[in-house]
Amino acid sequence: MGGAKPLAGPTQLDLFSDQSMQTISSGRRKGRGIIVAFLVPTILVYLVLFVYPSLESLRLSLYDWKGINPDNARFVGFANFVEAAQDRWVGVSLRNMALIISLGGALLFPLALLFSAALLNDRIKAKTLFRTLIFFPYILSGPGVALLWTFILNPSFGALNGLLRLVGLGALAQPWLGQSATALGAIIFVSVWWSIGFYMLYLLAGMQAIPSEIYDAARVDGADEGQLFFGITLPLLRDFLAVAVVLWIIEGLKTFAVVFLLTQGGPSNQTQVLTTYMMRMAFQTSGAPIMRLGYGSSIAVILLVLVVLAALLFFRLSREEAIEY
Amino acid sequence: MVATPSDAPAIPTPLRTRIGQPLAYTLIYLVLILWSGLSLFCLLWVLANSFKTNQELFANAWALPANLQWANYLKAWQKTHMDRFLLNSVAVCVGAVTLTAALAAMSSYVLARFSFIGRRPILVILLAGLAIPMQLITIPLFLLFTQWGLINSLPALTLVYVAISLPFSIFVLTGFFRTVPRELEEAAVLDGANEYQVFWQIMLPLVRPGLVTVSIFNFLNIWNEYLLALMLLNKPENMTVPMGLYFLRVTQGAASDWVSMIAGLVIVLTPTFIFFLIFQNRIAGGLTVGALKG
Structure with missing residues (x-):
């Protein structure tokens, strides 16, 4: 306490009045x-x-x-952007990204909420095991995740088709990554599987920040677990949830590894996203070489604009994050 | 503590919850078990199939291997120069993580503790890097590296990794430096310490938890990075582990040798798992400081 006070001069406030700033005179002398x-x-x-x-x-x-x-x-000025606006595959890429973000989010957030609520519930056993198994995909590399799932979804020896044949549903076995609809479904599912651990732990941190007195009071009033969750947890988690959604949007916009290594944007470009399409435009050297570095850059810039818009939203939300209980 | 007296009148519980709750818990358990079971199954399935022959794999993907085909691992290891990839990855990771920690600690200290003209713009430009998608810098970096003859240079790649790790590291570390009470520094200054001694002897030990967290995340991100590696390296002897997987996919895929590919995947995933098991709690705890997957 008290201790050493600045030896000389008034507290030197910086432009943004950051209290932790160096104010010791020696700093200047x-x-x-x-x-x-x-x-x-x-x-x-x-x-x-x-x-x-x-x-x-x-x-x-x-x-x-x-x-x-x-x-x-x-x-050529903005010609690349004009071309991109009319490029059919840019449109397909944007549609796919929108699907990954929306359908993936619709799968990810209810599950992440359920997992994090379960990890906080005293009546759920084996929490560490569940947490570990749900979280570990998050730390795997993109190529690792993609290769793992190419094996599981392989039409001839994959685990999924194997399972279908095993239970007598062999008629449903199909080349999952070879048809645009199932390939996009696989991309969405694998993206969720890869990332859900992060969102689970993030929402868990948000739930832990809610004071337990609020729950105690509601319990005394006779609220059951479901009412506690929908009446207290969810509304008070709103800001955390908003930030998590924006993070998921940014992640969805940046989707690359899963598409690049699971489907290569195929079949016939139907599962391209902006990142993979940009790589194809700029660097494809096999088959008919494309190597259009300028056009590729313009696609990267379009991606940048989208991510920056989402990031601005993120910073706005995270600044407002402090809820007063 | 609000202790509810046991002799208080029982609160009437709606009948619905008495029946509903066991059902709800069963459902929650079911979802938990299905999802984590899927993850566990993926790993075990890959592990089991990595020991099969290609014939066994195609005959029945759900059967266990008759004999353990260790040869798959040998082949995956040799075909991909895996020992080389591992060495390269370790060298690049350790170099980049250490250098990032040093640079980020130094600059965060200055940015958090000193006021000077340009502090705010510098901080803004550094943190803006958090929003930049990696794809934006690949084309220019590729051109720059080609022009300077740095393609295949691991030290140059290491520096690129340092550059892309700096925004996150500085974001976290400035936060840590700001929480250190100023009295500690002031006392040291009164004792005659200069700014460098304050940094080394007072500040650095206090922000160590932050440094460790940042380094763990940087290590994971760099260990897993492959987009830039793919662009900036093209000789097998220079490749890193994630590219090794890509390489494996191309070479063994062409040879239809699926089981060695699966074995290669197991080889590549193992170090990550060991790392994860050691640092699991720190990784989980560190996520809430704002870790983002690149």
């Missing part, structure tokens, strides 16, 4: 060498390998450029 010494390496690495490529992408999106040779680059 001894020179601010530490600011430069500690910041410059970070800024250098970040500028060269993150900021510059991001800005360069914006520039490239205004060029028509086939192949790597810079002589082939031609400034």
Whole structure:
């Protein structure tokens, strides 16, 4: 307490009145060498390998450029964006992303809520086991998850078709990843399976923040578990839930690994999303080479705009997150 | 504590809940068991089939292997240069995680504790990186690396990983530095410590939990990263583990050698699992500080 107070001058408030700011006079007297010494390496690495490529992408999106040779680059203004707006596969990609976000969310959020509520309930046993099994897919790599599910969904030796044949439903066995509807369904399901652990734990943290007195009071009034959940937990969880939904939207917009490695956007481009379509436009070298770096960049920029819009929503919501109980 | 006296008049419970609750709990259990059972099954199925012959795999995917075909593992290991991939991944991960921790700790300390012109814009630009999708930087990075002859350079890839890990790390660590009471620093300064000593001897030990959390997440993200690796590496001897899977898929898929592919998947998943089991609680606890999958 009390202890050392600033030796000189009034508290030096920074622009945003951050209370933790250095106010010790020595910070000024001894020179601010530490600011430069500690910041410059970070800024250098970040500028060269993150900021510059991001800005360069914006520039490239205004060029028509086939192949790597810079002589082939031609400034075309917004022509790439005009083309993208009319590109049938950009439309298909946007539709697929909307389906992944909406249908995936409709599967993910009720389940995540149920899991997190169950993990808080004293009457549920073996919680650690359930938590571990539900959560672990989250830490696996995209290629790992995708390869695992290509095996499970393989038409000839996959576990799913094997199961259907085993129980006499062999007629339902099908090439899951070879038809656009089931392939998209698989992408949605695998995305949910991969991520649900995160949302479960995030909502769990939100539920733990609700003071138990509120529940005690309601119990005294005779509320049952269902009423407690729908009457107290869900309304008080609203802000956490809103942030979780925005995070899921951002994740859905960025969907890449599952599509890239499970279906490669096929059959016949029907399961493309913006990320995979951009990779195809920019880097496809097999078959008929595309290598349209400028057009690919413009698709990446469209994706950036969508993600930034969602991220702004995220920062708005997370700033409002503090509920007063 | 509000202790409800046991002799208080019993609160009338609606009849509905007495019947409804066991049913509700049964349903909740059912969903829990189905979902976690599916995850467990996926792993066991992959494990069982990794020991089969290709004939056995196609004959019945639900049967257990007659004999354990360890040869699948040997083949997966050799065909993919897995030892090389593992070494590369460990080197890149350890390098990038350590460097990120050092750079992020230093810059977060300065950004959280000193006021200077440009602090706010720098912080904003650094945190904006959280929203940038990786696909945006792949094309320019690919061109930059081609131009500078850095394709296949693991140190260069390591630096790229540092750059993409910085926004999240700084986001978390500035938060940690801000929670350290200022009195501690002031006392040290009165004792004659300079800013560097304050950082090393006072601040760094206090934010260690934050550093550990950040490093665990960076490690997982970098260990699993493959989009940039795919673009910036093309020689097998330079590839990392996630690309190894991709590589395995192409080579063994062409040879229709599915069982070695499955064995390769098991090899690749094992280190992640060990890591997960060791750090499970920290990973779960750290999620709420705002971890995002890249």
